[in-house]
Amino acid sequence: MWCQRLPWLPRGSGPVLAVPARCHPTAPASPCCAWQLHRDHLELRYGSTVMRLDFVWLRDHCRSASCYNAKTNQRSLDTASVDLAIQPQAVRVDESTLFLTWPDGHVTRYGLQWLARNSYEGQKQQVMHPRILWNAQIYQQAQVPSIDCRSFLETDEGLKEFLQNFLLYGIAFVENVTPTKEDTEILAKRISIIRETIYGRMWYFTSDFSRGDTAYTKLALDRHTDTTYFQEPCGIQVFHCLKHEGTGGRTLLVDGFHAAERVLRQAPEHFELLAKVPLKHEYVENVGGCHNHMIGVGPVLNVYPWNNELYLIRYNNYDRAVINTVPHDVVRRWYHAHRALTAELRRPDNELWVKLKPGKVLFVDNWRVLHGREAFTGYRQLCGCYLTQDDVLNTARLLGLQA
Ligand SMILES: C[N+](C)(C)CCCC[C@H](N)C(=O)O
Ligand SMILES: O=C(O)CCC(=O)C(=O)O
Ligand SMILES: [Fe+2]
Structure with a gap:
């Protein structure tokens, strides 16, 4: 499943994804990571976590200086300005980082560990409030x-x-x-x-x-x-x-x-x-x-x-x-x-x-x-x-x- 061609990518409609049609296992030293693109999301396996990351979500959470103010920890990107049909033009993953290039040339980087912690799938594995229930x-x-x-x-x-x-x-x-x-x-x-x-x-x-x-x-x-x-x-x-x-x-x-x-x-x-x-x-x-x-x-x-x-x-x-x-x-x-x-x-x-x-x-x-x-x-x-x-x-x- 992880290293097949991507027949589900829309052909002729929408931007052509300038990404390799094969999954890329990353360097052996880091936790095993592999990914593949779907029509509206990126599927990313990092260690034991399989994440499904929606493209709009990936654009919205961009931590670049123009999208996010690291001093105040607040978003500066206007989410309403994001095309809800957005797809990345290029995707690359190295041993620690996911790189996405968007149609307007903007580049978003995510630490893979950050994604594993902050994704829905990552959150779902942990409780918000650890408690000991008692009688x-x-x-x-x-x-x-x-x-x-x-x-x-x-x-x-x-x-x-x-x-x-x-x-x-x-x-x-x-x-x-x-x-x-x-x-x-x-x-x-x-x-x-x-x-x-x-x-x-x-x-x-x-x-x-x-x-x-x-x-x-x-x-x-x-x-x-x-x-x-x-x-x-x-x-x-x-x-x-x-x-x-x-x-x-x-x-x-x-x-x-x-x-x-x-x-x-x-x-x-x-x-x-x-x-x-x-x-x-x-x-x-x-x-x-x-x-x-x-x-x-x-x-x-x-x-x-x-x-x-x-x-x-x-x-x-x-x-x-x-x-x-x-x-x-x-x-x-x-x-x-x-x-x-x-x-x-x-x-x-x-x-x-x-x-x-x-x-x-x-x-x-x-x-x-x-x-x-x-x-x-x-x-x-x-x-x-x-x-x-x-x-x-x-x-x-x-x-x-x-x-
Ligand atoms: C006396 N003290 C201020 C503590 C509160 C009293 C509130 C009692 C109320 N029946 C409730 O259960 O909310
Ligand atoms: O009197 C008490 O010990 C508690 C009364 C009570 O329930 C309260 O004040 O909320
Ligand atoms: Fe009470």
């Missing part, structure tokens, strides 16, 4: 350490270890923190911009029903993610229990991605429905001076379309709005799928229970890990804030982590 036993056996506050604040190593834990498990702890709102804020700012919401920037809450939401009571809260009623739910939630004089009030944590993964394995049709059907979550508040009406629309499971990788779960049965985005012949199947996911989320072996204590700050990936709490008695005060996913990942990438 209570997996998490406990991993013995993930809490990071000391000073090391977190003052050293890159401490911060990096914290973020690596957070990226892998979706939860992470910092200990020996002074139990105040101000000190909690300093921690939050070390990894992200704080996301101000209708609850404020840094919030305090206790069971005073100061806001129209069950969180502000002593009642138990079943597992859920927060702010499902935002178009973009908050990325990370920070919790610091400043005080609790009483009983109960333990925090429940459940890895939503682990549960979803099990649904995918047992009943892929359920997973698919939860990933396809959009529904609304809603927050309607009229308590004291607080008047809010928020609506967020989206499926329960949000996946990257090219590799089906989960990146966000929206799960809050309290805040789920009237379902009016689903026709009657789908809605029952959706309830079955939702039930299957709920059953997984409620498996006792998936439940990690922790008692938050003053000094120990919990960071929860609110796009992945569900939280809840046990009912409690007595005075209990928590403070915390929300962070943005983008900014936490930004910090992680700057420290060299894959995020």
